Amino acid sequence: MKNILLLAAFLCFNTLAIAQKVVEPSTQAHPEWSKPYPPFQIVGNLYYVGTYDLACYLITTPKGHILINTGLAASAPAIKTSIQKLGFKFSDIKILLTTQAHFDHMGGMAAIKKLTHAKLMVDAGDVGVVEDGGKSDYAMGAGDCVFEPVKVDRILKNNDVIKLGGMQIIMLHHPGHTKGSCSFLFDMADNTRSYKVLIANLPTIITDKKFSEVSVYPTIAQDYAYTLKAMKGLKFDIWLASHASQFGLARKHHPGDKYNPAAFIDRKGYDAQLNEMQKAYDLKVKQDKLSH
Numbered sequence: 001m002k003n004i005l006l007l008a009a010f011l012c013f014n015t016l017a018i019a020q021k022v023v024e025p026s027t028q029a030h031p032e033w034s035k036p037y038p039p040f041q042i043v044g045n046l047y048y049v050g051t052y053d054l055a056c057y058l059i060t061t062p063k064g065h066i067l068i069n070t071g072l073a074a075s076a077p078a079i080k081t082s083i084q085k086l087g088f089k090f091s092d093i094k095i096l097l098t099t100q101a102h103f104d105h106m107g108g109m110a111a112i113k114k115l116t117h118a119k120l121m122v123d124a125g126d127v128g129v130v131e132d133g134g135k136s137d138y139a140m141g142a143g144d145c146v147f148e149p150v151k152v153d154r155i156l157k158n159n160d161v162i163k164l165g166g167m168q169i170i171m172l173h174h175p176g177h178t179k180g181s182c183s184f185l186f187d188m189a190d191n192t193r194s195y196k197v198l199i200a201n202l203p204t205i206i207t208d209k210k211f212s213e214v215s216v217y218p219t220i221a222q223d224y225a226y227t228l229k230a231m232k233g234l235k236f237d238i239w240l241a242s243h244a245s246q247f248g249l250a251r252k253h254h255p256g257d258k259y260n261p262a263a264f265i266d267r268k269g270y271d272a273q274l275n276e277m278q279k280a281y282d283l284k285v286k287q288d289k290l291s292h
Contacts (some may be wrong), residue, residue: 049086106147123151131149168187169185173285211285
């Protein structure tokens with residue numbers, strides 16, 4: 001009887017695995033997404049552990065660590081190696097966060113969650129997409145999982161605080177790019193001073209349709225407008241983003257550079273990025289108006 005039960009469980013598991021087959025979109029047009037980048041200390045106990053363009057961040061604390069974003073599915077082993085190179089234990093990751101539920105930031109999340117048993121915390125707007133592996137995403141969902149589905153342990157709302165080992169991270173709801181895109185704001189200190197750090201999920205417009213044609217996301221235009229206004233009003237010292245190219249990592253830091261948090265103080269660059277996105281948004285709204 002025991003063997004029959006084990007066989008049934010095995011068949012059930014494999015049936016689910018087939019049903020949840022992951023079809024990750026091609027990344028051939030973006031070799032920088034998988035190109036390695038040496039891990040380094042950004043400021044205090046905040047570290048960069050991502051690839052050349054897909055930004056992943058490690059925040060260390062005495063009670064365990066927080067990992068923000070995981071890049072592509074194939075990036076999980078590289079993230080582990082980067083964390084170990086910095087002198088930290090991969091198994092000490094206690095909390096997983098994401099700035100958006102897209103495969104290029106969620107790809108390695110399921111594997112890392114299984115290996116570390118960390119708690120995954122996600123903006124309420126992206127919970128469904130995270131748990132169905134991207135099937136229901138308004139822009140990239142096409143009936144297939146584009147990343148391995150992951151169970152969410154805590155649903156976050158705007159201004160919720162994530163706490164661990166003395167760290168307090170504020171989640172900021174910045175929808176549009178996805179329904180639950182979000183940014184993270186927190187204080188980080190070193191031996192010299194304290195910095196307010198923003199990990200920004202910039203509201204780039206990814207749909208090739210008019211806003212009015214995105215029927216599965218009827219509030220998309222209003223969400224983008226809200227996010228652009230909210231992000232313009234934020235105050236911070238250092239800003240980073242979901243993609244390294246968005247905040248100019250390759251220009252501000254070179255492998256082997258000495259510790260230099262000041263390199264990431266760049267309000268002008270942040271404002272310039274938002275201004276470009278405002279122009280793209282205004283053009284999209286204009287297209288909608290002309291079609292009516």
